[in-house]
Amino acid sequence: MRYAIYFTPPRHHPLTATAERWLQRSAFDGPVAPIHIPGFSETEVAQLTAEPRRYGFHATIKAPFRLAGGTSAEALDEELASFVSDQEPFGVRLKVGRHNGTLALVADGAQPPELDRLAGAVVERFDRFRAPLTPAEIARREPDRLTPSQRRNLDRWGYPYVFEDFRFHMTLTGKMPEEQLDAMQAALEEIFNPVLQQPVEIAALALFTQRSMDSPFFVERVHAFGAARQSGLASI
Numbered sequence: 035m036r037y038a039i040y041f042t043p044p045r046h047h048p049l050t051a052t053a054e055r056w057l058q059r060s061a062f063d064g065p066v067a068p069i070h071i072p073g074f075s076e077t078e079v080a081q082l083t084a085e086p087r088r089y090g091f092h093a094t095i096k097a098p099f100r101l102a103g104g105t106s107a108e109a110l111d112e113e114l115a116s117f118v119s120d121q122e123p124f125g126v127r128l129k130v131g132r133h134n135g136t137l138a139l140v141a142d143g144a145q146p147p148e149l150d151r152l153a154g155a156v157v158e159r160f161d162r163f164r165a166p167l168t169p170a171e172i173a174r175r176e177p178d179r180l181t182p183s184q185r186r187n188l189d190r191w192g193y194p195y196v197f198e199d200f201r202f203h204m205t206l207t208g209k210m211p212e213e214q215l216d217a218m219q220a221a222l223e224e225i226f227n228p229v230l231q232q233p234v235e236i237a238a239l240a241l242f243t244q245r246s247m248d249s250p251f252f253v254e255r256v257h258a259f260g261a262a263r264q265s266g267l268a269s270i
């Protein structure tokens with residue numbers, strides 16, 4: 035069993051619905067009917083979305099981890115509820131962009147400092163729940179291809195892309211050949227731009243679970259930030 039702390043928009047948000055149709059799966063409910071993409075066959079889209087489909091529509095805040103000895107899923111969930119009760123909502127403008135050879139929703143302009151602070155605080159506060167990486171888990175991160183700081187992050191925090199190396203992104207495709215990126219990016223902009231006209235509200239964090247390494251992630255629980263809970267902004 036693995037756990038992850040992710041951001042995902044509310045269950046019935048237009049962005050969530052659009053992403054679920056693109057990925058052909060909801061992290062809340064399971065399979066979703068696909069959306070037609072002009073110029074790409076259903077088979078091509080299914081192949082391009084295979085990896086992000088398994089994880090569900092999300093942005094990584096605390097990467098997947100096995101529970102450390104002496105901790106429990108219940109304690110993790112309670113700690114997350116306590117943590118978010120002190121957080122204030124903020125917005126981030128998103129766009130379709132490129133991220134490490136994939137296409138993803140990324141910050142449109144400078145990444146908000148509130149986002150960096152939130153992600154860093156989660157990485158530190160919840161690290162006691164994370165079991166040490168196994169040699170196989172380290173190898174999957176291809177450590178020889180990481181920068182020195184990313185390798186230090188992997189060794190210390192179990193994930194390369196934290197703190198100064200953190201880049202908010204909501205993955206939409208697996209890695210693609212360079213010659214495909216332009217056409218697919220244009221297609222995804224047509225699909226996603228209508229639901230990205232306003233900043234996306236970061237008003238909750240979700241605990242995701244994965245039963246085995248080959249199974250999909252699902253939303254276990256969504257915890258709204260304190261102010262968002264009072265206003266209803268983060269309703270699932």
